[in-house]
Amino acid sequence: MTTTAEDTTAPAPEEDLLLDVRGVKVHFPIKRGVVLDRVVGHVYAVDGVDLQIRRGETYGLVGESGCGKSTLGKAILGLEPPTEGSVVIDGTDIASLAGEQLRRRRKDFQMVFQDPMSSLDPRQSVESLLVEGMRAHGLASDDAATSARLRELLAAVGLPAAALKKYPHEFSGGQRQRIGIARALAVEPKLIVADEPVSALDVSVQAQVINLLEELQERLGLTYLVVAHDLAVVRHISDRIGVMYLGGLVEEATADDLYTTPLHPYTRALLSAVPLPDPVAEDRREQVLLVGDLPSPSRPPTGCRFHTRCPWRQETRCADERPTLRAVDVPGVPAGHRVACHWAEEIERGEITPHEVTPTATTQDWRGTDEGDAIGPASETEAQVSPTGP
Ligand SMILES: Nc1ncnc2c1ncn2[C@@H]1O[C@H](COP(=O)(O)OP(=O)(O)OP(=O)(O)O)[C@@H](O)[C@H]1O
Numbered sequence: 001m002t003t004t005a006e007d008t009t010a011p012a013p014e015e016d017l018l019l020d021v022r023g024v025k026v027h028f029p030i031k032r033g034v035v036l037d038r039v040v041g042h043v044y045a046v047d048g049v050d051l052q053i054r055r056g057e058t059y060g061l062v063g064e065s066g067c068g069k070s071t072l073g074k075a076i077l078g079l080e081p082p083t084e085g086s087v088v089i090d091g092t093d094i095a096s097l098a099g100e101q102l103r104r105r106r107k108d109f110q111m112v113f114q115d116p117m118s119s120l121d122p123r124q125s126v127e128s129l130l131v132e133g134m135r136a137h138g139l140a141s142d143d144a145a146t147s148a149r150l151r152e153l154l155a156a157v158g159l160p161a162a163a164l165k166k167y168p169h170e171f172s173g174g175q176r177q178r179i180g181i182a183r184a185l186a187v188e189p190k191l192i193v194a195d196e197p198v199s200a201l202d203v204s205v206q207a208q209v210i211n212l213l214e215e216l217q218e219r220l221g222l223t224y225l226v227v228a229h230d231l232a233v234v235r236h237i238s239d240r241i242g243v244m245y246l247g248g249l250v251e252e253a254t255a256d257d258l259y260t261t262p263l264h265p266y267t268r269a270l271l272s273a274v275p276l277p278d279p280v281a282e283d284r285r286e287q288v289l290l291v292g293d294l295p296s297p298s299r300p301p302t303g304c305r306f307h308t309r310c311p312w313r314q315e316t317r318c319a320d321e322r323p324t325l326r327a328v329d330v331p332g333v334p335a336g337h338r339v340a341c342h343w344a345e346e347i348e349r350g351e352i353t354p355h356e357v358t359p360t361a362t363t364q365d366w367r368g369t370d371e372g373d374a375i376g377p378a379s380e381t382e383a384q385v386s387p388t389g390p
C-alpha cells in the first residue's frame, strides 16, 4: 500500500493512470428455446462502471456475492469483452488488441484466483507451472537465467527452491496461493487482479498472504485490483476502495475515509456488520441491517438499485432516477470520496433518518417489456435454488 500525500485526493492525473475503465457494461444474454435460441433477457452483471487505478496503487473492490466483481475483473483483463465502454491499460485500449498483439500484452496484466487448487493444474510440477507463462512470453530462453529466476520467484513468495519439483497437492492452501502469486509474477506484470485471493484460505493464513502481496508491491512496484466480499480483507491492503452493488459502484474513497465516514447507505450497512475492536465504539455506532436479498442482476430495480433495501429511501427520486457517482458537499470529505446516492448530504447531516424496510419482491423489469416477461430469478438466492441462464 502506498502512503503518498495524493492518496487523499481525487483520482490521479492522466499520466499516473495505469488502468482507466470508462462506462463499462457486461450484459450476458439469457437465451431460451431449443431451435431458435431466442434471447429473452439479459443479466446486467456490470452496468456502467468508471474506475481508475494509478501506478503502484491498490484498489479494493468489495460487494456481495453476485454483484459483478469477478465479471468486472475479467472485463479488465480482456477475458470477457465489454458490451459497452472502454478499458485502457497503460495507454492502450484493450479492445484495439487482437490475436498475437493481445496475447503479448497479456503479460502486463495477470490474475490471481480465489481457489489455488482449481487454478493450478494438478499434473504439472511447480517448475512447469511457472515456466509455462515465462516461455509463452519469451522469458525462458536461457536455461541458467530461467533457473535463477525460478529460485528468485519462489524466494519472493517465501517458498524453498525444493518446491519446484513438487506438485500442487503436496502443499497447504496458503502455500498453493503463494505458487499462484509466483505464477502471476513470473511474467513481470504491471497490473495484478487478485479475485478473492484469500477467501478460500484459513483465517490464520489469510493475513500472511495479504502481507505477502503488500511486500511484493513495495518491492516490485506492482499495481493491484483486489476483489473481496469482505471489507476487513481489503481495508489494510487498499489505498482506495470501491463498493459495488448490482453491477455499479455506489461509493469510492480512500480506505481510511470509507471506514471513518461511510456515506452510502449500502456501505453503512456493510460496515455495521464488521465488528469493531473497541467495545465502546461498537455500542455507539449506527447499526444498519440489510433486509431482503440482493435483487437479481437480470431484473435490477428501477432508479437507485439499492432502493428496495434502503432504510433511507425517499418518496422522490430513489425509485425513478439512477444516482451517479459524484463528489459530495459534506465538510471534511475530500473530492475523491464519491457516492451514488441522491440524499447522501441529507443523510449525513441527520436530516433524513432511517426507517424500517419491508422486503420487496423484485418483479419489475426497468428496461421495459421488450425482453419478455420472465427473465430469470428475482434474486441471487432464487438463482441458486433454481438456476436459469443462458
Ligand atoms: N458467463 C455468464 N453468463 C451469464 N451470467 C453470468 C456469467 N458470469 C456471471 N454471470 C452472472 O453475473 C452476475 C455477476 O457475477 P460475478 O461472478 O461477476 O459476481 P461476483 O460479485 O464476482 O460474485 P462472487 O462474490 O460470488 O464471486 C451473477 O448473477 C452471475 O450469475
Ligand code: SF4
Pocket: 264, 265, 266, 304, 305, 306, 307, 308, 310, 311, 312, 313, 314, 318, 323, 340, 341, 342, 343, 344
Ligand atoms: S438514492 Fe435513495 S434509495 Fe438510493 S441509497 Fe440513496 S437514499 Fe437510498
Ligand SMILES: [Mg+2]
Pocket: 069, 070, 071, 195
Ligand atoms: Mg466473484
